[in-house]
Structure formats: C-alpha cells, structure tokens
Amino acid sequence: MASAKVLCVLLNYRTPHMTLRAAEAALADLASIGGELVIVDNASGDGSPEIFREAVSARGWDAGGRVRVIASPVNGGFGAGNNIGMRAGMSDGSAPDYLYLLNSDAFPDPGSIAALRDHLEAHPDAGFACSHIRGEDDAPHTTAFRFPSIAGEFEGAARLGVISRALAHARVPLLDLDTTRAVDWSAGASMMIRRAMIDAIGGFDERFFLYFEETDLCLRAARAGWSCWYVVQSRVVHIGSGSTGMKTAARMPRYWYDSRRHYFIKNHGRAYAACALLAHLAGGVIHRARCALPGARPQDPAHFLRDLIAHAATAYRPKSETRP
Known part of the structure; x- marks a missing residue:
C-alpha cells in the first residue's frame, strides 16, 4: 500500500x-x-x-x-x-x-x-x-483545551482557587x-x-x-x-505571536473580540453568548477585587473589561453606527 x-x-x-x-x-x-x-x-x-x-x-x-x-x-x-x-x-x-x-x-x-x-x-x-x-x-506552552462554555468563561476570568476547584470540569486550558x-x-x-x-x-x-x-x-x-x-x-x-505582535501589544485587538463573539453566537446562539459575556464580566470583577489587595496586579491586558463591554455594546447598535 x-x-x-x-x-x-x-x-x-x-x-x-x-x-x-x-x-x-x-x-x-x-x-x-x-x-x-x-x-x-x-x-x-x-x-x-x-x-x-x-x-x-x-x-x-x-x-x-x-x-x-x-x-x-x-x-x-x-x-x-x-x-x-x-x-x-x-x-x-x-x-x-x-x-x-x-x-x-x-x-x-x-x-x-x-x-x-x-x-x-x-x-x-x-x-x-x-x-x-x-x-x-x-x-x-498550554495548547490543548476544552471547548469554551459559560462556566469556563467565569472560571477563566475569576482566576480564584475556590472557584477553579469547583469548576475544574469546565476549565478551558488543560494543564x-x-x-x-x-x-x-x-x-x-x-x-x-x-x-x-x-x-x-x-x-x-x-x-x-x-x-x-x-x-x-x-x-x-x-x-x-x-x-x-x-x-x-x-x-x-x-516562538509565539511572531506575525501578530500579540506578545508586545498593550491591548487586545478588536479582531479578538470579533472572533470571540462570532464563535459563541454561531455555535450556541445569542442568548448563550450574552450569558457567556456576563459570566466573563462577573469573573473579571472578582479578579479585580482580589487584585485590589496590596501586591496584586490584574492579569488581563490593559482596559480589557472596558473594551469587552464596549465591543459588546456595538452588537446592539444599528449597522450604520457600527461601521466608519
């Protein structure tokens, strides 16, 4: 053969x-x-x-x-x-x-x-x-994963031991x-x-x-x-991010948010996508509350939650308002 x-x-x-x-x-x-x-x-x-x-x-x-x-x-x-x-x-x-x-x-x-x-x-x-x-x-490098989910979005954004242990079955990265x-x-x-x-x-x-x-x-x-x-x-x-420059980028590019939203809406529908967004935001708030302690720093790129919210808001504007 x-x-x-x-x-x-x-x-x-x-x-x-x-x-x-x-x-x-x-x-x-x-x-x-x-x-x-x-x-x-x-x-x-x-x-x-x-x-x-x-x-x-x-x-x-x-x-x-x-x-x-x-x-x-x-x-x-x-x-x-x-x-x-x-x-x-x-x-x-x-x-x-x-x-x-x-x-x-x-x-x-x-x-x-x-x-x-x-x-x-x-x-x-x-x-x-x-x-x-x-x-x-x-x-x-971590390159093997579970599929994203509402629970996985919350766990990944919160990055808190008690939450990660409770939602270990949904954690996206396989370590x-x-x-x-x-x-x-x-x-x-x-x-x-x-x-x-x-x-x-x-x-x-x-x-x-x-x-x-x-x-x-x-x-x-x-x-x-x-x-x-x-x-x-x-x-x-x-090497990682050789073409995209993501290693040195100060903020996540818009196409990352576009891709994330498209993935959830395409594969799970708008209601699920909205719940995944809220779960990520809730986890992000928990992470930032923890990072308010002395010596702790947020692990997200600059303005990440603000950009995530701003990007989500464009989904509810008329098309004529979302394009230059």
Missing part, C-alpha cells in the same frame, strides 16, 4: 526569514515521509513572495514540486490563508491524505510530523493530531499534559488534519480573522463525530 501523502501548509505574514527557517525545519522532517510544502503569503506587501521564490530556487527546494509558493491577493486572516494552502493539493494534482499546518514561527523536532501522521493512521476516527509545544526556553490523549481542541501552531474530514465538514470559517478559528473547526468536527488528539511524541518549538 502506498504511503499516505502529507501536504504541509506554512502561512506567512511579514516574517519571510522566520518562515524560511520554519520551512527548513519542516522539510528536514518531511524528508522521511516524502511530503510536500506550500508557502502561502497572506498579502504581506513586503516582498515576501519574491524572497520565497528566490530562496526556494536557490536551495533547490522546487525540484519535483517539493515546495511551492502561493501569493494571496488579500490578507483574509489565519483561516483564509490556510484554506488557500489546503486547497492547493499535491504538485501532481492529487489530493493529500493529510494536511499539516505549521506556524511560521514553529520548528518541528525530528520525527514530529511522522508522529502526527502515524497517530492519524492508527486512529481512523481522529480528525486532528496536534503537537506538544514548547518555547525556545524549553518551557511547555500539564504528559500523555497522548483526546482533547476538545488544540492550537493550530502544529496541527495535522485528515483531508477526508475537511472534505466532509469544510475548512476554516473565514469570518474569523484571527483567534477561535481552530476552536470552531474542532467543534464542528466533534459534532460530526471526529476527535482531536494531543500527541506528546510530536514536539515543536514555538
């Missing part, structure tokens, strides 16, 4: 040299399984496609269609860019069996991609296999995972997806510009009977 075909999709936005570093790491790991790679530039406007084409040619990566470069005319966000790559198919026109999404600031250890493929091969009902992620300092296991969803920094599942349920919802798109895709998959797995044998170094 022929080996399963893997297509790696590497999305770039204004980080061409880091993306090439990620491509080099991915290609070294793909060599053992014969996969291909497509680099999608998300309308960076900084000459990235030309940099990629020159580097691909100079390094001989284009031999046999091993690496291709696609320039998107618009920046539709994370999901839209990855959808372009997933639709590209293999260089011979055939469809891949698996689609491997890798962030431009993520670098797989040897054997990591094969470990994800092997897990999906061994579990026919699995739609996703995702890697153990760590930082450049070797500290593990200190040291074994391969099924999870609700995982971050898309290093995620292998079964192509047959995407054919059945569709790709990313492109109404999410950034954030919550993986959550939504995994929820749609779960509702269709597909599982998501966290595979500890697959290990990847991730």
Whole structure:
C-alpha cells in the first residue's frame, strides 16, 4: 500500500526569514515521509513572495514540486490563508491524505510530523493530531483545551482557587499534559488534519480573522463525530505571536473580540453568548477585587473589561453606527 501523502501548509505574514527557517525545519522532517510544502503569503506587501521564490530556487527546494509558493491577493486572516494552502493539493494534482499546518514561527523536532501522521493512521476516527509545544526556553506552552462554555468563561476570568476547584470540569486550558490523549481542541501552531474530514465538514470559517478559528473547526468536527488528539511524541518549538505582535501589544485587538463573539453566537446562539459575556464580566470583577489587595496586579491586558463591554455594546447598535 502506498504511503499516505502529507501536504504541509506554512502561512506567512511579514516574517519571510522566520518562515524560511520554519520551512527548513519542516522539510528536514518531511524528508522521511516524502511530503510536500506550500508557502502561502497572506498579502504581506513586503516582498515576501519574491524572497520565497528566490530562496526556494536557490536551495533547490522546487525540484519535483517539493515546495511551492502561493501569493494571496488579500490578507483574509489565519483561516483564509490556510484554506488557500489546503486547497492547493499535491504538485501532481492529487489530493493529500493529510494536511499539516505549521506556524511560521514553529520548528518541528525530528520525527514530529511522522508522529502526527502515524497517530492519524492508527486512529481512523481522529480528525486532528496536534503537537506538544514548547518555547525556545524549553518551557511547555498550554495548547490543548476544552471547548469554551459559560462556566469556563467565569472560571477563566475569576482566576480564584475556590472557584477553579469547583469548576475544574469546565476549565478551558488543560494543564500539564504528559500523555497522548483526546482533547476538545488544540492550537493550530502544529496541527495535522485528515483531508477526508475537511472534505466532509469544510475548512476554516473565514469570518474569523484571527483567534477561535481552530476552536470552531474542532467543534464542528466533534459534532460530526471526529476527535482531536494531543500527541506528546510530536514536539515543536514555538516562538509565539511572531506575525501578530500579540506578545508586545498593550491591548487586545478588536479582531479578538470579533472572533470571540462570532464563535459563541454561531455555535450556541445569542442568548448563550450574552450569558457567556456576563459570566466573563462577573469573573473579571472578582479578579479585580482580589487584585485590589496590596501586591496584586490584574492579569488581563490593559482596559480589557472596558473594551469587552464596549465591543459588546456595538452588537446592539444599528449597522450604520457600527461601521466608519
């Protein structure tokens, strides 16, 4: 039987040299399984496609269609860019069996991609296999989660021991995972997806510009009977926020609030979304009351609750008032 075909999709936005570093790491790991790679530039406007084409040619990566470069005319966000790559198919026109999404600031250890493929091969009902992620300092990142819920919103915003213990079943982050296991969803920094599942349920919802798109895709998959797995044998170094600048951002960007609201309304309805918002605000008030004690500081970005309330208020204005 022929080996399963893997297509790696590497999305770039204004980080061409880091993306090439990620491509080099991915290609070294793909060599053992014969996969291909497509680099999608998300309308960076900084000459990235030309940099990629020159580097691909100079390094001989284009031999046999091993690496291709696609320039998107618009920046539709994370999901839209990855959808372009997933639709590209293999260089011979055939469809891949698996689609491997890798962030431009993520670098797989040897054997990591094969470990994800092997897990999906061994579990026919699995739609996703995702890697153990760590930082450049070797500290593990939290990338496996439960689906968001009203109780989870309250627990996550309150960050108070007694509440967290009472709502442990709803806590969204899954901490200190040291074994391969099924999870609700995982971050898309290093995620292998079964192509047959995407054919059945569709790709990313492109109404999410950034954030919550993986959550939504995994929820749609779960509702269709597909599982998501966290595979500890697959290990990847991730810098984090290499393209978005979120590490240094003083406030959460509007698209985060847009994505959060769209996720809850789309998947649970407006009433549930409103209750989730109120739960988050109530938890946030508890957190800030606790932080009023000497030596304590809020853990949210600046003006987070104020921005969350202001964003929610736009949902009740006429459309003509919510757009410039």
